[in-house]
Amino acid sequence: xxxxxxxxxxxxxxxxxxxxxxxxxxxxxxxxxxxxxxxxxxxxxxxxxxxxxxxxxxxxxxxxxxxxxxxxxxxxxxxxxxxxxxxxxxxxxxxxxxxxxxxxxxxxxxxxxxxxxxxxxxxxxxxxxxxxxxxxxxxxxxxxxxxxxxxxxxxxxxxxxxxxxxxxxxxxxxxxxxxxxxxxxxxxxxxxxxxxxxxxxxxxxxxxxxxxxxxxxxxxxxxxxxxxxxxxxxxxxxxxxxxxxxxxxxxxxxxxxxxxxxxxxxxxxxxxxxxxxxxxxxxxxxxxxxxxxxxxxxxxxxxxxxxxxxxxxxxxxxxxxxxxxxxxxxxxxxxxxxxxxxxxxxxxxxxxxxxxxxxxxxxxxxxxxxx
Numbered sequence: 001x002x003x004x005x006x007x008x009x010x011x012x013x014x015x016x017x018x019x020x021x022x023x024x025x026x027x028x029x030x031x032x033x034x035x036x037x038x039x040x041x042x043x044x045x046x047x048x049x050x051x052x053x054x055x056x057x058x059x060x061x062x063x064x065x066x067x068x069x070x071x072x073x074x075x076x077x078x079x080x081x082x083x084x085x086x087x088x089x090x091x092x093x094x095x096x097x098x099x100x101x102x103x104x105x106x107x108x109x110x111x112x113x114x115x116x117x118x119x120x121x122x123x124x125x126x127x128x129x130x131x132x133x134x135x136x137x138x139x140x141x142x143x144x145x146x147x148x149x150x151x152x153x154x155x156x157x158x159x160x161x162x163x164x165x166x167x168x169x170x171x172x173x174x175x176x177x178x179x180x181x182x183x184x185x186x187x188x189x190x191x192x193x194x195x196x197x198x199x200x201x202x203x204x205x206x207x208x209x210x211x212x213x214x215x216x217x218x219x220x221x222x223x224x225x226x227x228x229x230x231x232x233x234x235x236x237x238x239x240x241x242x243x244x245x246x247x248x249x250x251x252x253x254x255x256x257x258x259x260x261x262x263x264x265x266x267x268x269x270x271x272x273x274x275x276x277x278x279x280x281x282x283x284x285x286x287x288x289x290x291x292x293x294x295x296x297x298x299x300x301x302x303x304x305x306x307x308x309x310x311x312x313x314x315x316x317x318x319x320x321x322x323x324x325x326x327x328x329x330x331x332x333x334x335x336x337x338x339x340x341x342x343x344x345x346x347x348x349x350x351x352x353x354x355x356x357x358x359x360x361x362x363x364x365x366x367x368x369x370x371x
Contacts, residue, residue, distance in 0.1 A: 004073050004127075006135035014134050016101035021161045022173050024105040028057040028152050029174070029190060031100070033181070035061030035150065039189045042174075042197075044164060052161050055106050058151040063116035066125045066139070073100065073127065073137045104131045106161055107154040115145035122148065171195050172202045172230045176261040177245070179224060184243030202227055211264075211297050213289040219266035221297055225305075226259040233259040236294060238278060240270045247278035253298045256306040257346040264294050310342035317363075322356050324363040336370050 019027070025042055032040045037059035045054035064072060103110040108131035115124040122144040129137045164170055171192050179199040182188060190197040199206075205225040212218045226233060236251040246269050251262050272278060272287065282288040317323040325334050344366055345351045351359070 002139040004070055004137040004139060006073070006137075014131075017104040017131065017134075019102045019105040021106055021158075021164050022170060024102040025055070025057065025164075026174065026177050027102040029178070032057065032059035032061055032150065033188065035059065035063065037061035037149070038187060040191070042190070042192045044193055052157050052164065054153060054155040055157060055161065055164070056151060056153050058149065060147060060149040063148045063150055064112060064114040064125075064127070065116060066114070066123065067118075069125075069127065069139060103152060103154055104129070105158070107157040108132065109154070109156045111153045111155075112150060113142065113145075113153065114150040115148050117148050167193055167195060168202075168228070169230045171197055172226055172228065173232050175199045175202050176224070176226070176230075176232060176235075179261070180222070180237070180239050180243035180245065180263055180265070182243075199224055207301060209297050209301070211290075211293040213293045215286075215289055217266075217268070217286075217289070219264055219268070219290060219293075221294055222263040222265065223298070223301055224261050224263070226261070229257075229259040233261060236262045236264060236291075238269050238272075239263055239265045240273075241265060241267045244270075246270065246273040249281060251295070251298060253295055253302065255298075255302045256309075256343070258302060258305060262294065262298055264290060266290075306342070310338065313342050313345070314338050317359075320356060322360050322363060324360070324367045333370075337367060340370065341366050
């Protein structure tokens with residue numbers, strides 16, 4: 001057994017353990033994709049009581065280069081990926097050597113079971129770390145696996161990992177994070193508990209626009225509307241033309257209850273990322289100009305979407321015979337109701353499933369308040 005010591009203070013390393021369960025899983029998936037994985041499996045290992053006993057993230061990538069394990073696991077603030085762009089055809093995500101520590105946000109014991117190819121041979125190793133010994137990893141040889149790849153096995157899971165039992169929410173959140181990457185590399189597959197993580201099955205609508213800043217710079221804006229609301233919706237993601245996500249922030253626009261993620265895409269953003277321009281967000285003039293153009297288009301998009309949605313709602317209410325006005329009502333009266341009622345019912349997640357009588361009661365209350 002060999003011990004690897006990280007060159008950093010323990011409290012600094014422990015600060016990297018802090019992340020939401022899905023954010024930690026996102027980092028592990030990025031690590032797999034950076035190793036040229038074509039398929040990534042995220043599985044929850046359940047105990048007899050229905051709780052999460054362990055979390056496994058496995059891939060069929062090239063594996064961790066054990067010949068460089070001292071620098072891979074023993075350094076912080078640097079990464080093999082910083083100079084590794086030529087090692088694979090895809091763009092690399094991590095460059096700061098911090099991603100592996102996010103695994104400890106899921107549980108206190110983490111094992112990396114990895115197999116790499118050296119010449120014509122497969123070599124396997126087991127790397128293990130414990131939260132009680134931050135910055136110390138052990139390395140042991142293991143029996144060769146059937147092929148290259150890495151399995152990250154996290155046990156002694158933390159209490160907040162119970163949020164991962166919301167499978168639909170987890171799939172939607174991960175789909176929003178990897179949407180552009182998966183579109184850029186359609187051969188890559190990600191699964192969460194056997195369910196494909198793909199925007200196609202969780203998105204409701206996709207819209208593409210070309211925006212232009214006041215300075216004449218242009219970018220593409222992709223708006224994906226999701227089938228349901230989830231934590232992390234309503235974000236604006238900055239990405240390079242290859243789908244690599246560089247920064248994300250609140251879109252800061254009202255969508256009328258529509259769950260969405262907006263992706264602002266331009267080859268220029270990679271350079272802005274290298275300049276750390278996104279850290280300043282709107283304090284940087286160039287970032288602010290793109291942001292203003294994107295928000296203007298988002299407001300325009302949702303104004304049209306909500307107008308169309310409201311018109312469809314009202315038409316269905318009339319067809320169902322629950323619209324509270326007759327044909328002889330003044331236009332001003334019905335117009336006020338038509339503007340107000342769709343906004344009110346948007347606050348009821350189960351409105352569509354309500355009985356017609358219950359809907360009539362709500363409409364009567366809206367009608368009375370307008371009167």
